[in-house]
Amino acid sequence: MDSLYGLARLYFWNMKISLQKMMVYRFDFIASLLVSILVSGIGPYVQYLYFTRSNGYPGWTLNEMFLFQGLLLLWLGLRDLLFGDIRGYVIKFIRSGDFDKLLIKPYSPVGVILVSGFSLSGIGPCSAGMVVLLVAWSQLNLTLCWETVVLLIVMFISGLLLYLAIIIMFSAITIMLVQMNGIGLIIDRLLGFADYPVDIFPKAVQTVLLTALPFAVWTFYPTQILLGRSDIGMWVASASSLIVLWISLQCWKRCLHHYTSAGG
Amino acid sequence: MLETVFASLYKRGGIRLNDSIITIEGLHKSFKIYKKDEGLLSSLRGYWGRKGKSILAVDGIDLKVQKGEIRGLIGPNGAGKSTTIKIMSGILHPDEGKVEIMGMTPWKDRKRYVKNLGVLFGQKSQLNWDLPAVDTFALHREMYGIGMAKYRERIAYFGELLNISEIMYKPVRLLSLGERMKCELVCALLHEPALIFLDEPTIGLDIISKQTIRNFIKRTNQDMRTTFIVTTHDVSDLEDLCDKVTIINKGTVVFDDTMQSLGSYFRDRKIIDVSFRELVPLDRLEDYKVLSYQALTAKIEVQLGEKDIKQYMSEIFDCYPIKDINISNIRIEDVIKHIYSA
Structure with missing residues (x-):
C-alpha cells in the first residue's frame, strides 16, 4: 500500500514535469492541444454518417450509438491522458539501455513505467467525449442512481487494470524482443474491437471480448449499464481483467530476469 | 551535520x-x-535460423x-x-x-x-x-x-x-x-x-x-x-x-x-630520460633499449638485475656527454597496457 501511495505521488510529479516540458515550447503546446480537440470530433461524425446511411448496428438506436461513442471517446481520452506515452517510452528506453536508469530507482520498475505516461494529447478526445455524452444523455433522458455509479466505477477500475495489463505485457515482451513496432500494430488492431458494441460480433468473438481480451469493460458495459441493459457478462469481463493483469505481472517478472541491457 | x-x-x-x-x-x-553477416540476404536468412553463440x-x-x-x-x-x-x-x-x-x-x-x-x-x-x-x-x-x-x-x-x-x-x-x-x-x-x-x-x-x-x-x-x-x-x-x-x-x-x-609493477625496470650536451648518434646507444630518440635527448629502458641503477648511471655518465638525467618507474599507462595485452 505504501508503495502504491509512493507511485501515485511519483505519477503526480511526472505529470508536473511532463507539463513543464511541453510548456517550454509554447506554440507547439497550444497547437497540439487545438489539433487534438478538433480531430477528436471526427470519430462521432463518421459514426453518424455510417449510421444514417446504412442499417446501423442491430439493436442500437442512433442516440444509443452516440452514447456509446461519447463513452468511447471519453475512455480513449482518459487512457491517453493517463498512460498515453508509455509504449513509445518503453521501446525507447529498452533499445537504448536507458531502462537501466529505472532499475536503480527505489521503486518497482514496472511501477515507474506505468506512472511515466501522462500525455496531454488525451485532452481532445476527453473534451469531445464529454460533449457527445452530454448530448446523448439529454436525448435519451437518462438518470443516474447510486447503483449505476458504483457499477460504472467498477467498470472504470476494471478497464484501467486491463489497460495496465496490456502495457505490462507489451513492456515485458519488449524486454525480450527489444523492437516492438510490429507487435504494437497488432495490439492496435486488436484494441480496435473495443470501438464497436460487443453484441454486433459473432458469438465466438463476443466470448473472446468477455474473457481472454475483455475489452467490453471499457465502453460496451458502461453504455449497457447506463441504458439499464447490463448482464452477468459484465462481471465475467471484470474478473477476466484481473486475471489478465495477474498473468501480465507474472510475465513481466520472468522477462525482467532476462533483461540484458545495452553494451557499456 | x-x-x-x-x-x-x-x-x-x-x-x-x-x-x-x-x-x-x-x-x-x-x-x-x-x-x-553483411547484406540483405543475410537479414532474410535470419528469419529461418540465426547463428547464436x-x-x-x-x-x-x-x-x-x-x-x-x-x-x-x-x-x-x-x-x-x-x-x-x-x-x-x-x-x-x-x-x-x-x-x-x-x-x-x-x-x-x-x-x-x-x-x-x-x-x-x-x-x-x-x-x-x-x-x-x-x-x-x-x-x-x-x-x-x-x-x-x-x-x-x-x-x-x-x-x-x-x-x-x-x-x-x-x-x-x-x-x-x-x-x-x-x-x-x-x-x-x-x-x-x-x-x-x-x-x-x-x-x-x-x-x-x-x-x-x-x-x-x-x-x-x-x-x-x-x-x-x-x-x-x-x-x-x-x-x-x-x-x-x-x-x-x-x-x-x-x-x-x-x-x-x-x-611499481615493473620494479626491476627503470626509464632513464637523458639530455645530451652535444649530438649523440643513435647507433651509440645500441646497448640499451631505446624507447624514443631525438638528436639531443633519448629515453631508454634498463633492466635491473646483473647491474643495479648506480652502475647504469656511472656507465651512462662515463660514455656520453650528459647535460641532464632523470630516472623514473615505468609509466602506469604502460603497465596497464602491458596487463591488458598479457
Whole structure:
C-alpha cells in the first residue's frame, strides 16, 4: 500500500514535469492541444454518417450509438491522458539501455513505467467525449442512481487494470524482443474491437471480448449499464481483467530476469 | 551535520564502520549473441535460423572493497567491467556467484539496496533535457523521500562545492558537457548514498572540469566516508583518486592491488630520460633499449638485475656527454597496457 501511495505521488510529479516540458515550447503546446480537440470530433461524425446511411448496428438506436461513442471517446481520452506515452517510452528506453536508469530507482520498475505516461494529447478526445455524452444523455433522458455509479466505477477500475495489463505485457515482451513496432500494430488492431458494441460480433468473438481480451469493460458495459441493459457478462469481463493483469505481472517478472541491457 | 546524517544512514542499513562493503565471489554472466553477416540476404536468412553463440562476459570475478575506499575498476573495452557494475547495481542477474553489498544481494533486495546506492553513467543522462537540472533534483528528492530542509541544505552544499549554484537553474540543453556532468553527480549523490558507482565520470571533459569533479569526489569521500567505484579509461583519474585498482580483462580479475603496487609493477625496470650536451648518434646507444630518440635527448629502458641503477648511471655518465638525467618507474599507462595485452 505504501508503495502504491509512493507511485501515485511519483505519477503526480511526472505529470508536473511532463507539463513543464511541453510548456517550454509554447506554440507547439497550444497547437497540439487545438489539433487534438478538433480531430477528436471526427470519430462521432463518421459514426453518424455510417449510421444514417446504412442499417446501423442491430439493436442500437442512433442516440444509443452516440452514447456509446461519447463513452468511447471519453475512455480513449482518459487512457491517453493517463498512460498515453508509455509504449513509445518503453521501446525507447529498452533499445537504448536507458531502462537501466529505472532499475536503480527505489521503486518497482514496472511501477515507474506505468506512472511515466501522462500525455496531454488525451485532452481532445476527453473534451469531445464529454460533449457527445452530454448530448446523448439529454436525448435519451437518462438518470443516474447510486447503483449505476458504483457499477460504472467498477467498470472504470476494471478497464484501467486491463489497460495496465496490456502495457505490462507489451513492456515485458519488449524486454525480450527489444523492437516492438510490429507487435504494437497488432495490439492496435486488436484494441480496435473495443470501438464497436460487443453484441454486433459473432458469438465466438463476443466470448473472446468477455474473457481472454475483455475489452467490453471499457465502453460496451458502461453504455449497457447506463441504458439499464447490463448482464452477468459484465462481471465475467471484470474478473477476466484481473486475471489478465495477474498473468501480465507474472510475465513481466520472468522477462525482467532476462533483461540484458545495452553494451557499456 | 552531514556526517551525523551519514552515520545514522549507516545505522539504519545495519552497516558497521570498517566492514567490507562489497564482497563478490565466483561471479559469472554470459549473454547469447546472434551473428549476422553483411547484406540483405543475410537479414532474410535470419528469419529461418540465426547463428547464436554464448559469450562469457564475466568469468569468475572475485572482489572485495572496504568501506570508504575509492576503487578504480578498469579494463579494455569489452572486458566485462560494465556487466560487473550492472550486476553490482542490481540491473542484471548473474548466472552464478555470490554478491553481497552493504549486507544485501543487489538483484534480490533491489528496492532497499538502491536507496543506499548512487550511480552515474557517464554516457546516460538522468537529467531532463528541456528543463533546468533543479527540476530533476526535485524529482529525486521525491523519489528518495528527502526532507525539504535536508534537500535545501544539500543543494546549497553541492552548489557551492561544484560551483553550479546558478547553472542548475538553466535548461540542461544549454549547459556544457562539464556543467551537465556536475549536475549528474548531484543526482547520484543527493540522497547521500553509502556507495557510488561512477562510470567514466570525466569522459570528454576539459582539464579544469576534470579536476573539479575529482576534487569533489575526494571531498565527499573524506567528509562522508562514501565508497566510490570508479570505472575510467583515464589514467589520471586513477592516479588522482584511487587507493586501489582492480583490472578486469576477458571477464576475470587480472590485477587487484594498491595504486602504489601498480606503479611499481615493473620494479626491476627503470626509464632513464637523458639530455645530451652535444649530438649523440643513435647507433651509440645500441646497448640499451631505446624507447624514443631525438638528436639531443633519448629515453631508454634498463633492466635491473646483473647491474643495479648506480652502475647504469656511472656507465651512462662515463660514455656520453650528459647535460641532464632523470630516472623514473615505468609509466602506469604502460603497465596497464602491458596487463591488458598479457
